[in-house]
Amino acid sequence: MKISKVAIAITSLLVCSNVYAATVLKVWEDDQKSQGIAQAVADFEALNDCKVIVEEVPFVSQVDRLRLEGPSGDGPDILMIPADRVGAATVQGLIAPIKFMQEDQDKYIRSAVSAFAQGGEIYAVPKVVETLVLFYNKDILKQPYDTLNEYYDYAMKKKATSDDEYGFIAKWDSFYYAYGAMQPYGAYVFGTDSDGNLDSRDVGLANEGAIKGVELIKKFFDTGCIPDSVRGDKGQNAIDELFTKGKVAAIINGPWALEPYTKAKVNFGVLPLPILPNGKPMSSFLGVKGYAISTWSNEHDLAEQFLQFINQPKYAKVRYQKTQEIPPIKSVMADPIITNDDFANAIAVQASRAVPIPSIPEMSEVWGPFDGALDVAISGKEGVKDALKSAVEHIDYQIEAFRSGL
Numbered sequence: 001m002k003i004s005k006v007a008i009a010i011t012s013l014l015v016c017s018n019v020y021a022a023t024v025l026k027v028w029e030d031d032q033k034s035q036g037i038a039q040a041v042a043d044f045e046a047l048n049d050c051k052v053i054v055e056e057v058p059f060v061s062q063v064d065r066l067r068l069e070g071p072s073g074d075g076p077d078i079l080m081i082p083a084d085r086v087g088a089a090t091v092q093g094l095i096a097p098i099k100f101m102q103e104d105q106d107k108y109i110r111s112a113v114s115a116f117a118q119g120g121e122i123y124a125v126p127k128v129v130e131t132l133v134l135f136y137n138k139d140i141l142k143q144p145y146d147t148l149n150e151y152y153d154y155a156m157k158k159k160a161t162s163d164d165e166y167g168f169i170a171k172w173d174s175f176y177y178a179y180g181a182m183q184p185y186g187a188y189v190f191g192t193d194s195d196g197n198l199d200s201r202d203v204g205l206a207n208e209g210a211i212k213g214v215e216l217i218k219k220f221f222d223t224g225c226i227p228d229s230v231r232g233d234k235g236q237n238a239i240d241e242l243f244t245k246g247k248v249a250a251i252i253n254g255p256w257a258l259e260p261y262t263k264a265k266v267n268f269g270v271l272p273l274p275i276l277p278n279g280k281p282m283s284s285f286l287g288v289k290g291y292a293i294s295t296w297s298n299e300h301d302l303a304e305q306f307l308q309f310i311n312q313p314k315y316a317k318v319r320y321q322k323t324q325e326i327p328p329i330k331s332v333m334a335d336p337i338i339t340n341d342d343f344a345n346a347i348a349v350q351a352s353r354a355v356p357i358p359s360i361p362e363m364s365e366v367w368g369p370f371d372g373a374l375d376v377a378i379s380g381k382e383g384v385k386d387a388l389k390s391a392v393e394h395i396d397y398q399i400e401a402f403r404s405g406l
Helices: 005-022 038-048 059-069 083-091 101-107 110-114 148-161 175-185 208-222 235-244 255-263 300-310 313-323 342-353 361-365 367-379 384-404
Strands: 024-029 051-056 078-082 125-130 133-137 166-169 188-192 198-204 248-253 268-271 285-294
Touching: 024 300, 038 051, 038 300, 038 313, 059 078, 059 083, 078 083, 078 300, 083 285, 083 361, 110 125, 110 285, 110 342, 125 342, 133 255, 133 342, 148 166, 148 208, 148 248, 166 235, 175 208, 175 285, 175 367, 188 361, 198 384, 208 367, 208 384, 235 248, 235 255, 255 342, 268 342, 285 300, 300 313, 361 367, 361 384, 367 384
Parallel strands: 024 051, 024 078, 166 248
Antiparallel strands: 078 285, 125 285, 133 248, 133 268, 188 198
């Protein structure tokens, strides 16, 4: 029996197409970050006889694109997701639990894993952590301080000798920055229920600890140690300008400031946040980005193998070297490649003291009201206790309205 060359070609094409379709992973990596996983991708392809297609997509838009492209089959198998969007993504059925993380979670710092936990499942593999740290100008402050009280005393001395130079500044009229002074006194955003899940009916931002924290930062404004120019929407720009012009010795900021401060040729050092008057280190919000698997993926098991493979310490170290993003893998954070780098070490240490931004959708109802409370408390329009009480009442009302719309 003779088989035509055309028939052989068609049969071969169908076989190859089926094999190819069954062994391809589509990965959305963050913008300008694919070089960080290039070697791991090549090694995984060679070991597993598959093809990994990596597409760079800004991480802030990936979840929204998945919502549109996933159902049609055009979306990725793997995508990047910030922890504060995991709650909504799970409710909407966009991402699937990652099984191997139940066994591997101890390899990561606890706060990074908990940021992606929902209902006993873990929905992403932590890739990078970022949090606030202290930047100080080495030309002004030869020996940085350990405690916030020392920075306050130093700021008072600076104020006594200059009208336009400052010792210490933080954008504490913003909840994102202020929370680090509140949480170690006992404030919390949401409590937890009996199963350990975040409970949006329990908002702990007007308790005694919250009041103490806000009163502590308010005195920096009351005494003029922090100028009014740093308040409001353009306040962070004002802080950056003061720091790059050598008008302030120490500030609180995040990893995003590293590049502009370096370009401005500031001779700066970086440290974890200082110790509070109660003896506890300042906390901060922990931002975590991770790799998630789409519920529309037809290659879930292969996607899990891929994520477990590329997050081995040797590949995570390469990723850090290429992107300067801190991987929350314990063995990597303890490696000299990070501990010997002041900036990376400061992030790593502070990350261990930080708390994840709550990942439930109700968190979106907290930012605005509490920023408003800080503004009226710092300005003196209301007392701290009354301002925080009003904010929590507003937050509770908005969360209830949010729930009724679900």
